Amino acid sequence: MASKALILLLAVLFCGQAVFGVTIISKSEWGGRSATSKSTLASSLSYAVIHHTAGNYCTTRAACQTQLQNIQAYHMDSLGWADIGYNFLIGGDGNVYEGRGWNVMGAHATNWNSKSIGISFLGNYNTDKITSAQITAAKGLLADAVSRGQIVSGYTLYGHRQVGSTECPGTNIWNEIQTWSNWKA
Numbered sequence: 001m002a003s004k005a006l007i008l009l010l011a012v013l014f015c016g017q018a019v020f021g022v023t024i025i026s027k028s029e030w031g032g033r034s035a036t037s038k039s040t041l042a043s044s045l046s047y048a049v050i051h052h053t054a055g056n057y058c059t060t061r062a063a064c065q066t067q068l069q070n071i072q073a074y075h076m077d078s079l080g081w082a083d084i085g086y087n088f089l090i091g092g093d094g095n096v097y098e099g100r101g102w103n104v105m106g107a108h109a110t111n112w113n114s115k116s117i118g119i120s121f122l123g124n125y126n127t128d129k130i131t132s133a134q135i136t137a138a139k140g141l142l143a144d145a146v147s148r149g150q151i152v153s154g155y156t157l158y159g160h161r162q163v164g165s166t167e168c169p170g171t172n173i174w175n176e177i178q179t180w181s182n183w184k185a
């Protein structure tokens with residue numbers, strides 16, 4: 001009986017971790033700058049939009065952090081935005097990195113920023129390949145978003161190209177996300 005109880009407990013813990021255990025590397029942890037201003041993003045949103053950065057791919061945390069710092073500098077210093085545009089980013093190292101984060105409106109998809117969270121993969125996925133670790137990270141992040149009430153459980157997942165005139169998120173991610181349960185044509 002004791003071992004059965006232990007197995008059940010471990011199963012509960014493991015399942016809990018699978019759903020809620022996404023480790024998000026905070027902006028301060030990756031050396032990001034604070035936003036110059038923030039607009040509130042509502043809860044219970046109906047959409048998540050997937051992007052790629054169309055920039056360099058990275059396979060180590062150090063290399064991904066450099067990419068994040070470069071992208072944030074481009075968005076803030078060259079484009080004049082308040083912060084890096086996306087809510088969250090996922091590196092080729094399989095890590096999830098905080099962008100604007102939860103309940104802060106992004107700048108990632110014209111006319112959709114107030115209606116969705118924006119998640120971007122570091123790299124250009126017309127040529128770079130999405131890894132199983134990145135897929136697990138993205139699905140865990142989306143589950144986390146549902147558990148927090150940022151998006152509803154029946155949310156619609158779109159690739160950026162479905163809501164804007166762009167080839168984002170690149171062919172390889174586009175092919176992948178069409179197999180995800182919340183993706184809709």
Ligand SMILES: [Zn+2]
Pocket residue numbers: 050051052108160166168169
């Ligand atoms: Zn995009």
